[in-house]
Amino acid sequence: MKRLEPLIFEVSSPGRKAYSLPELEVPNSCVCNFLPESELRKTAPELPEVSEVDLVRHFTRLSQLNHGVDIGFYPLGSCTMKYNPKVNEEAANLPGFTDIHPYAPVETVQGALELMYNLQNYLCEIGGMDEMSLQPAAGAHGELTGIHIIRAYHKSRNDHARTKILIPDSAHGTNPASGVLAGFQTVQIPSDSRGGVDVEALEKVMDETVAGLMLTNPNTLGLFDENIEKITEIVHSKGGLLYYDGANANAIMGICRPGDMGFDVMHFNLHKTFATPHGGGGPGSGPVGVKKHLAPFLPVPVVKFDGQKYYLDYDRPQSIGRMKGFYGNFLVMVKAYAYIRSMGPDGLKAVSENAVLNANYVLRRIVDYYDLPYDRHCKHEFVVSPQRIKEETGIHTMDISKGLLDYGVHPPTNYFPLIVDEAIMVEPTETESKDSLDYFADALIEIAKLAYSDPEKLHQAPHTTVVGRLDEAGAAKNPRIRWQKEA
Numbered sequence: 358m359k360r361l362e363p364l365i366f367e368v369s370s371p372g373r374k375a376y377s378l379p380e381l382e383v384p385n386s387c388v389c390n391f392l393p394e395s396e397l398r399k400t401a402p403e404l405p406e407v408s409e410v411d412l413v414r415h416f417t418r419l420s421q422l423n424h425g426v427d428i429g430f431y432p433l434g435s436c437t438m439k440y441n442p443k444v445n446e447e448a449a450n451l452p453g454f455t456d457i458h459p460y461a462p463v464e465t466v467q468g469a470l471e472l473m474y475n476l477q478n479y480l481c482e483i484g485g486m487d488e489m490s491l492q493p494a495a496g497a498h499g500e501l502t503g504i505h506i507i508r509a510y511h512k513s514r515n516d517h518a519r520t521k522i523l524i525p526d527s528a529h530g531t532n533p534a535s536g537v538l539a540g541f542q543t544v545q546i547p548s549d550s551r552g553g554v555d556v557e558a559l560e561k562v563m564d565e566t567v568a569g570l571m572l573t574n575p576n577t578l579g580l581f582d583e584n585i586e587k588i589t590e591i592v593h594s595k596g597g598l599l600y601y602d603g604a605n606a607n608a609i610m611g612i613c614r615p616g617d618m619g620f621d622v623m624h625f626n627l628h629k630t631f632a633t634p635h636g637g638g639g640p641g642s643g644p645v646g647v648k649k650h651l652a653p654f655l656p657v658p659v660v661k662f663d664g665q666k667y668y669l670d671y672d673r674p675q676s677i678g679r680m681k682g683f684y685g686n687f688l689v690m691v692k693a694y695a696y697i698r699s700m701g702p703d704g705l706k707a708v709s710e711n712a713v714l715n716a717n718y719v720l721r722r723i724v725d726y727y728d729l730p731y732d733r734h735c736k737h738e739f740v741v742s743p744q745r746i747k748e749e750t751g752i753h754t755m756d757i758s759k760g761l762l763d764y765g766v767h768p769p770t771n772y773f774p775l776i777v778d779e780a781i782m783v784e785p786t787e788t789e790s791k792d793s794l795d796y797f798a799d800a801l802i803e804i805a806k807l808a809y810s811d812p813e814k815l816h817q818a819p820h821t822t823v824v825g826r827l828d829e830a831g832a833a834k835n836p837r838i839r840w841q842k843e844a
């Protein structure tokens with residue numbers, strides 16, 4: 358069968374060119390004139406030979422094979438795949454930002470430092486923190502930074518007995534990974550029947566060997582922990598610190614603040630909450646905020662202002678050191694800054710209100726067709742499970758997600774959090790219209806009905822995509838990432 362989507366090598370035809378240049382008017386000067394014979398290749402490389410139009414069509418077609426938030430609905434829970442306003446890109450494309458060099462003297466980049474300084478302050482205000490570092494490159498990197506800060510804090514007090522970090526069983530996998538990377542033993546805390554931290558279990562394990570607790574609130578079930586003040590009190594009373602995983606900040610902006618809940622250190626994911634594109638592996642940004650007592654441990658340098666000029670503060674003897682080359686992913690900061698400025702405080706609050714409203718709307722539309730493990734109002738995302746559908750029809754979460762592809766929708770997050778069997782985690786985000794929410798809810802309902810009427814069709818889904826069910830484990834274990842000429 359002919360491949361539907363040929364590789365660029367396969368559309369190649371000898372002699373075709375995607376350029377036309379005038380005749381050379383000067384002597385031909387080639388590196389081959391200077392390199393020793395032994396270093397020169399004997400035969401020309403086999404590069405694809407294509408015309409300009411074939412080249413353009415090839416890459417345009419490739420770009421269309423990818424699903425993105427600019428193409429369709431993308432309710433990937435925990436990832437906040439909101440629409441990213443193009444004005445942010447405009448700002449980040451200004452030559453004054455793109456053409457500066459990290460080694461440029463600070464006097465020549467005052468504008469960039471001012472932007473970073475202001476962004477630090479905005480994020481402190483939104484999070485209820487006192488100081489902020491923009492260095493970490495992602496949320497996970499922010500977690501690692503924060504846990505190192507917690508470690509440095511206890512060490513500075515000669516408190517060396519604290520070897521454990523507590524983490525709820527609903528946590529994102531990066532939380533235990535960060536704890537372990539920073540040299541701690543992680544201890545899992547179970548969830549209670551309402552999906553929050555089991556306070557009694559927490560009380561039992563919380564003692565002077567615990568360095569801190571990492572918590573996401575609302576958690577990955579999309580549920581706000583009703584006992585948050587009690588939780589922070591329990592941890593603090595035994596000398597522990599609280600780390601806030603801010604990946605779900607899209608639910609709370611302008612409504613409540615981790616600092617006011619009692620958290621000592623936190624990160625934001627600028628690429629999630631603050632509308633900078635992500636999903637292709639970066640670049641991201643995971644600023645870390647701290648309360649005053651942890652400020653001495655922040656990574657250096659911190660951007661400061663002396664009333665006249667912006668400068669880089671390296672004078673922090675207790676700093677955990679540098680977490681990233683230079684200052685972090687600057688252009689992501691520019692986009693987040695543009696987003697915060699264009700939304701304003703009321704706009705950011707409206708973001709969270711609408712994110713929560715949209716999630717509850719979708720949840721209530723589909724709740725008769727899917728099981729709801731914790732029957733509460735959700736925040737910006739929710740988790741349902743096709744438990745009944747699975748038992749009655751043999752259709753799994755994977756089949757439902759593959760079925761959604763035929764509706765042109767990116768599937769929700771699957772099989773996470775781990776505490777819900779067959780989890781389907783939906784985060785619609787605030788930027789979707791009621792029409793697209795209804796379209797998605799209708800699709801989920803149709804799929805639930807199809808599970809009973811024609812399960813085989815769902816087992817075979819997707820039917821409309823370029824490729825169907827892939828051998829995902831095979832692709833990960835034996836990736837073919839390079840074209841090889843057929844013998």
Ligand SMILES: *Cc1c(COP(=O)(O)O)cnc(C)c1O
Pocket residue numbers: 435436495496497498529531532573577602604605626641643
């Ligand atoms: C996305 C996410 C993280 C990790 O953030 P990255 O920026 O992807 O490293 C951590 N915790 C939660 C709850 C998340 O959703």
